[in-house]
Amino acid sequence: MRIQPVRGTRDFLPQETRLRDYLQEKILHTYVQNGFERILTPALEDADNLDKSEGGENLNLIFKILKRGEKLERAIEEEEFQELSDIGLRYDLTLPLCRYYANNKAHLNLPFKVIQLDRVYRAERPQRGRMREFVQCDIDILGSDSSECEIELIYVMGKTLLAIGMKDFIVHINDRRLHNELLSRLGFPEEHHASVSITLDKLDKVGIDGVREELLEKGCSEESIDAFVELLESEGSMIDLVKSIVGEHEAVQSLEKIITASQKLSAGRYSIKYDLSLIRGQGYYTGTVFEITTPDFPGSIAGGGRYDKLIEKFIEEDVPAVGFSIGFERIFSILSEGGFVIPEEKQRIGVIYDAGMITEAIRDTEPLREEYEVTLFERPRKVGRLINRLEERGFSGFVYADNPGEIRLFER
Amino acid sequence: MRIQPVRGTRDFLPQETRLRDYLQEKILHTYVQNGFERILTPALEDADNLDKSEGGENLNLIFKILKRGEKLERAIEEEEFQELSDIGLRYDLTLPLCRYYANNKAHLNLPFKVIQLDRVYRAERPQRGRMREFVQCDIDILGSDSSECEIELIYVMGKTLLAIGMKDFIVHINDRRLHNELLSRLGFPEEHHASVSITLDKLDKVGIDGVREELLEKGCSEESIDAFVELLESEGSMIDLVKSIVGEHEAVQSLEKIITASQKLSAGRYSIKYDLSLIRGQGYYTGTVFEITTPDFPGSIAGGGRYDKLIEKFIEEDVPAVGFSIGFERIFSILSEGGFVIPEEKQRIGVIYDAGMITEAIRDTEPLREEYEVTLFERPRKVGRLINRLEERGFSGFVYADNPGEIRLFER
Numbered sequence: 001m002r003i004q005p006v007r008g009t010r011d012f013l014p015q016e017t018r019l020r021d022y023l024q025e026k027i028l029h030t031y032v033q034n035g036f037e038r039i040l041t042p043a044l045e046d047a048d049n050l051d052k053s054e055g056g057e058n059l060n061l062i063f064k065i066l067k068r069g070e071k072l073e074r075a076i077e078e079e080e081f082q083e084l085s086d087i088g089l090r091y092d093l094t095l096p097l098c099r100y101y102a103n104n105k106a107h108l109n110l111p112f113k114v115i116q117l118d119r120v121y122r123a124e125r126p127q128r129g130r131m132r133e134f135v136q137c138d139i140d141i142l143g144s145d146s147s148e149c150e151i152e153l154i155y156v157m158g159k160t161l162l163a164i165g166m167k168d169f170i171v172h173i174n175d176r177r178l179h180n181e182l183l184s185r186l187g188f189p190e191e192h193h194a195s196v197s198i199t200l201d202k203l204d205k206v207g208i209d210g211v212r213e214e215l216l217e218k219g220c221s222e223e224s225i226d227a228f229v230e231l232l233e234s235e236g237s238m239i240d241l242v243k244s245i246v247g248e249h250e251a252v253q254s255l256e257k258i259i260t261a262s263q264k265l266s267a268g269r270y271s272i273k274y275d276l277s278l279i280r281g282q283g284y285y286t287g288t289v290f291e292i293t294t295p296d297f298p299g300s301i302a303g304g305g306r307y308d309k310l311i312e313k314f315i316e317e318d319v320p321a322v323g324f325s326i327g328f329e330r331i332f333s334i335l336s337e338g339g340f341v342i343p344e345e346k347q348r349i350g351v352i353y354d355a356g357m358i359t360e361a362i363r364d365t366e367p368l369r370e371e372y373e374v375t376l377f378e379r380p381r382k383v384g385r386l387i388n389r390l391e392e393r394g395f396s397g398f399v400y401a402d403n404p405g406e407i408r409l410f411e412r
Numbered sequence: 413m414r415i416q417p418v419r420g421t422r423d424f425l426p427q428e429t430r431l432r433d434y435l436q437e438k439i440l441h442t443y444v445q446n447g448f449e450r451i452l453t454p455a456l457e458d459a460d461n462l463d464k465s466e467g468g469e470n471l472n473l474i475f476k477i478l479k480r481g482e483k484l485e486r487a488i489e490e491e492e493f494q495e496l497s498d499i500g501l502r503y504d505l506t507l508p509l510c511r512y513y514a515n516n517k518a519h520l521n522l523p524f525k526v527i528q529l530d531r532v533y534r535a536e537r538p539q540r541g542r543m544r545e546f547v548q549c550d551i552d553i554l555g556s557d558s559s560e561c562e563i564e565l566i567y568v569m570g571k572t573l574l575a576i577g578m579k580d581f582i583v584h585i586n587d588r589r590l591h592n593e594l595l596s597r598l599g600f601p602e603e604h605h606a607s608v609s610i611t612l613d614k615l616d617k618v619g620i621d622g623v624r625e626e627l628l629e630k631g632c633s634e635e636s637i638d639a640f641v642e643l644l645e646s647e648g649s650m651i652d653l654v655k656s657i658v659g660e661h662e663a664v665q666s667l668e669k670i671i672t673a674s675q676k677l678s679a680g681r682y683s684i685k686y687d688l689s690l691i692r693g694q695g696y697y698t699g700t701v702f703e704i705t706t707p708d709f710p711g712s713i714a715g716g717g718r719y720d721k722l723i724e725k726f727i728e729e730d731v732p733a734v735g736f737s738i739g740f741e742r743i744f745s746i747l748s749e750g751g752f753v754i755p756e757e758k759q760r761i762g763v764i765y766d767a768g769m770i771t772e773a774i775r776d777t778e779p780l781r782e783e784y785e786v787t788l789f790e791r792p793r794k795v796g797r798l799i800n801r802l803e804e805r806g807f808s809g810f811v812y813a814d815n816p817g818e819i820r821l822f823e824r
Contacts, residue, residue, distance in 0.1 A: 001726050002458045003514040006499050009454035011512050013519055014526075017450045021440075028433075035760075035787025038429045042421035042545050043455070043531065044475075046414045063456075066476040066497050068535055076493050084496065085478050087418050100423050102415040107425055109801060113787060114426075119455065119531075123480055133454050144790075148770040152788060155774055261771040314413050348447075358560040359673040362567055375447025375525060376564060378556075389521060 008124070008132025015394075020135075020332060022342045023164050024117060027137045027326065030160040031115045036139050038115040041096040047088045052313070053095040054283035061122040063089040063132075089121035093138045094284070094307065094323060101142055102314035110143025110319070131329055138304075140323035145308065147254045150288050151261045153324040157302060158262075158270050161292070164331065165340060169294045169301070172275035173258060176285050176305075178242070178251035182276065185245050186231075187224040196220065201279040204299075208232060232277060239274045251287070258288065284310045288322065296334045302326045348373045350390045352383065353401035361401035368404065372396075420536070420544030427806075432547075432744060434754045435576050436529060439549045439738065442572040443527045448551050450527040453508040455501055462500045464725070465507040466695035473534040475501040475544075501533035505550045506696070506719065506735055513554055514726035522555025522731070543741055550716075552735035557720065559666045562700050563673045565736040569714060570674075570682050573704070576743065577752060581706045581713070584687035585670060588697050588717075590654070590663035594688065597657050598643075599636040608632065613691040616711075620644060644689060651686045663699070670700065696722045700734065708746045714738045760785045762802045764795065765813035773813035780816065784808075 005011050012020060028038065050062050064085035067075060075083040090096050093116040101108065116138040124130055139156060141149040154171055161169055183193050199214045206214070208229055215225045234241055239259075243252055255274060262272045280289045280303060289305035304324035311319040349372040353361030361376060368374050375395075380386050390398055390410075397409035417423050424432060440450065462474050476497035479487060487495040502508050505528040513520065528550040536542055551568060553561040566583055573581055595605050611626045618626070620641055627637045646653060651671075655664055667686060674684045692701045692715060701717035716736035723731040761784040765773030773788060780786050787807075792798050802810055802822075809821035 001461045001464060001511070003511055003726050005454050005511075005515065006456040006458060009456055011454075011516055012452040013516060014449035014451055017452050020452065021450065032785055033781050035785055037426035038433065039426055040424040040429050040432065042417050042423075044418040044421055044533075044545060046418060049413045052413060063480075064478040065501075066478045068475075081488050089477075099413070099415055099417075103417065104423055104425060109805070111789075121456075133456060146767070146790065148767070148790065151770050152774070264771050265774060314415050346444075350447075355558070355560070358563050359676050362564070362677060369445050373444055373447055377523075378558065378560065393521070 006132075008126035010131065016336060018345075019336055019340065019342060020328075023332065023335065024135070024137070024328070026164050027160050027328075028115065028117055030163045031117075031137075031139055031156065034156045034159070036113045036115045036156070038117065039097075039100060040118070041090075041093070041100050041116070043089055043119060043121070044087050045090045045096055045099070047086050049095060049099060050088045050091065054310070055091060055095065056281040056283050058091040058122060058282070061124055062091055063121050063123055065089070091122050092120055093118060093136050093325070094140070094282075094310070097138075097140060097142075097323075098307075098311045098314055098321070101311055101319065105315075105317075111149075112142040114138075114140050114142065116140075128333065135328035137326040137328055138323055139325075140321060142311070142321045143319055145320035147258050147288070149322050150254075150258045150290075150306070151265070153304070153322060154258070154262045154272070154290065155265045157292070157324050157326070158266055160326070161302070161331075162269055165335065166294060166301070166331070169270045169292050171262065171270065171272045171290055171292050172278045172300075173255060173272060173288065173290045174275055174278040175251040175255055175288050177287055178246065178249060178255065179276070179279065181246050181249055181251065182242060183228075186227045188220060188228075192218065192220060197279045200277055201281060203232075203277045238276060242274075242276060254288065280305060282307075290324065294334070296338070297330055299330070300327070301330045301334070346373050347371075347396035348375065348394065349407060350375050350377050350386075350395050350398040351401050351404075352377050352379050352386065352398055354379050357401060364404045365399065365401060368399070368407075418544075420538035422543065428748065430757075431748055431752065431754060432740075435744065435747065436547070436549070436740070438576050439572050439740075440527065440529055442575045443529075443549075443551055443568065446568045446571070448525045448527045448568070450529065451509075451512060452530070453502075453505070453512050453528070455531060455533070456499050457502045457508055457511070459498050459500045461507065461511060462503065466722070467503060467507065468693040468695045470503045470534060470694070473536055474503055475533050475535055477501070503534050504532055505530060505548050505737070506552070506694075506722070509550075509552060509554075509735075510719075510723045510726055510733070513723055513731065517727075517729075523561075524552075524554040526550075526552050526554065528552075540745065547740035549738040549740055550735055551737075552733060554723070554733045555731055557732035559670050559700070561734050562666075562670045562702075562718070563677070565716070565734060566670070566674045566684070566702065567677045569704070569736050569738070570678055572738070573714070573743075574681055577747065578706060578713070578743070581682045581704050583674065583682065583684045583702055583704050584690045584712075585667060585684060585700065585702045586687055586690040587663040587667055587700050589699055590658065590661060590667065591688070591691065593658050593661055593663065594654060595640075598639045600632060600640075604630065604632060609691045612689055613693060615644075615689045650688060654686075654688060666700065692717060694719075702736065706746070708750070709742055711742070712739070713742045713746070758785050759783075759808035760787065760806065761819060762786075762798075762807050762810040763788050763813050763816075764791050764798065764810055765789070766791050769813060776816045777811065777813060780811070780819075 065087040119133055120136055121133055180193055188196050195218055199211055203211055212225055259272050278291055284307045285305040286308045287306035291300040292302040293300050306322040308320040351361055351365045351374055355378050397407050399407050477499040531545055532548055533545055592605055600608050607630055611623055615623055624637055671684050690703055696719045697717040698720045699718035703712040704714040705712050718734040720732040763777045763786055767790050809819050811819050
């Protein structure tokens with residue numbers, strides 16, 4: 001039998017699991033404290049729903065579940081190899097949330113402030129901090145098109161990252177409407193917009209020269225490219241420069257409002273920055289997009305945006321929506337590699353008992369369990385070795401079961 | 413697009429999710445308090461590992477993941493339809509735990525007392541309390557063949573069920589070795605044992621007459637069947653009766669030790685019962701098996717047993733093991749349908765602010781978030797309606813953001 005986990009997935013050791021549980025608990029707690037409510041959706045999702053979800057590149061990364069029994073036999077017999085599967089594993093939590101709202105709206109009130117903290121699956125090429133099975137921690141607000149939702153999401157997200165010890169992070173923000181308007185004003189024809197955006201999205205990977213080259217290859221005019229690059233490289237207030245090009249566009253007003261409010265609420269503990277190179281890959285975004293970066297990690301640790309038209313794919317109802325998601329594996333990489341120590345952990349105590357005496361050992365050490373995490377060990381032949389091992393494994397001390405009053409704490 | 417969740421899976425509303433989180437937290441906490449350590453394994457598992465795991469009927473219920481790209485094309489071209497998949501979704505947490513131990517043993521110490529609390533998948537016919545995606549809460553002890561492990565597991569499991577408010581439950585216990593010995597002594601030929609056990613496992617579904625009929629059809633002698641039925645129906649101490657048939661078998665000694673100790677530790681809060689009709693479906697059990705029933709639910713709410721030979725399928729090492737698992741969906745059904753109320757929940761307070769004033773509303777009500785769960789609401793035209801809705805949804809009260817000091821609690 002194969003002992004390694006499936007490619008792109010991993011096992012977590014007890015101490016790693018402790019850290020994951022601590023961080024997820026802290027994230028969930030901060031979300032809940034700020035009035036968001038958790039829901040649960042299945043990891044399995046209708047394959048058609050996934051395929052039609054405008055998830056950009058993620059649609060190429062869906063794990064599909066093989067049909068079973070007669071349905072499978074029929075697909076094979078009729079050589080309908082597109083029909084081998086009708087269920088997939090979700091690649092994010094946004095599409096399932098939209099389906100969830102459609103399915104459960106009779107029991108929900110708008111605005112609906114919702115938490116999802118769960119596993120998702122993508123058949124990506126595995127690399128550091130990028131797994132095929134990973135956890136996302138999302139907050140979303142459904143049912144309001146006010147940019148105050150964005151302010152609230154950035155505020156709660158900032159608070160959450162601070163609560164788990166993240167520092168010096170930057171919230172990058174842009175607006176899809178502004179981005180498209182800007183491209184038009186700089187002379188990129190509208191039919192090029194999507195393709196230009198894909199190139200711009202690679203800026204952090206290929207640099208400005210790489211972007212320039214690719215845009216030329218795509219047949220954009222040198223003049224438009226120069227204007228865009230000049231903008232990217234210019235110093236001074238980016239938003240003022242963009243305003244001088246597009247005028248008083250509603251997306252500019254929205255961005256300025258969000259940035260001003262978020263800066264005030266951050267109280268200097270993190271920064272907010274208009275970033276005209278921020279695009280994000282998903283096709284379903286319709287307005288604001290955001291991402292959070294930190295000096296500790298290439299790429300982003302959180303991202304999100306407004307998707308006002310996704311729910312109406314499920315029901316004929318106009319439900320604007322915006323969400324923000326923590327990429328948990330990246331946070332976990334950063335903190336576990338940085339030697340993060342869980343604050344105020346309960347102390348662990350070993351109880352050493354003689355073979356045959358487990359009933360008494362449990363009964364007599366019962367009160368210890370309120371204050372400590374108590375692990376039972378049958379007394380081995382070499383007690384000293386066991387005690388050394390306990391100390392190495394982070395236990396605080398031990399007691400002999402026949403003398404439960406006397407806890408011998410290790411000196412640190 | 414399809415708005416219902418995939419067949420056999422379900423969405424959970426916020427209040428349901430709250431209860432699930434509370435219960436899982438409580439279960440995890442009780443396990444941890446008693447010295448068990450949580451680990452995580454992927455939901456995806458190598459298909460061969462699953463197929464060869466002796467999981468009994470569960471092997472027919474595995475969801476398989478379709479191969480992708482070239483690997484898929486090759487399987488189709490070569491008409492190797494058995495090769496359409498090489499990954500499956502785990503059907504339980506025991507097989508992944510054995511693989512995990514083999515993969516990570518350099519970092520682990522024996523005995524390893526381990527927690528798993530996670531989702532598993534089975535393509536079963538959905539029914540009440542039986543889903544295709546569901547949560548199991550397992551504790552296992554690896555590396556010891558002492559029956560004190562069973563005592564410890566039953567003790568921790570009993571404590572856990574009491575902690576979440578379960579009452580009047582019965583721990584049923586048997587031993588595969590004893591079961592087989594008993595069948596031999598009653599004259600069932602050894603080659604019939606597996607088949608007889610399958611029939612006996614249906615006792616609660618088909619009754620004694622059904623069992624008798626099926627055993628006759630299977631060609632068992634009437635004499636053997638009568639002896640077994642007489643045993644099943646007899647009153648008085650079952651274990652003494654069985655002892656009078658099999659003599660001083662080591663499994664009898666083990667069972668008696670476990671039952672005596674567990675009764676002592678239960679202090680009358682639940683009961684332990686030798687149950688000679690308890691078999692359990694999995695092929696990998698080698699000794700003790702247990703199950704917990706409650707008057708509130710047909711079928712069991714927890715189950716487990718000893719599987720001393722499963723880890724050696726992965727590595728050439730003799731690692732005895734025993735585990736106990738809560739079927740979380742059943743517990744959740746019982747408690748949510750019984751109107752279970754989460755004790756000591758934080759109060760929820762609504763903050764009503766005027767449009768455009770979210771920054772001030774957040775800043776001024778910040779201190780409330782330490783004590784309450786605080787949800788922001790933009791002041792609607794009809795404030796009375798919002799306030800009624802808050803009350804209905806279980807909020808404790810509200811404040812106007814321009815007067816954050818004055819919380820108006822609803823009277824209950």
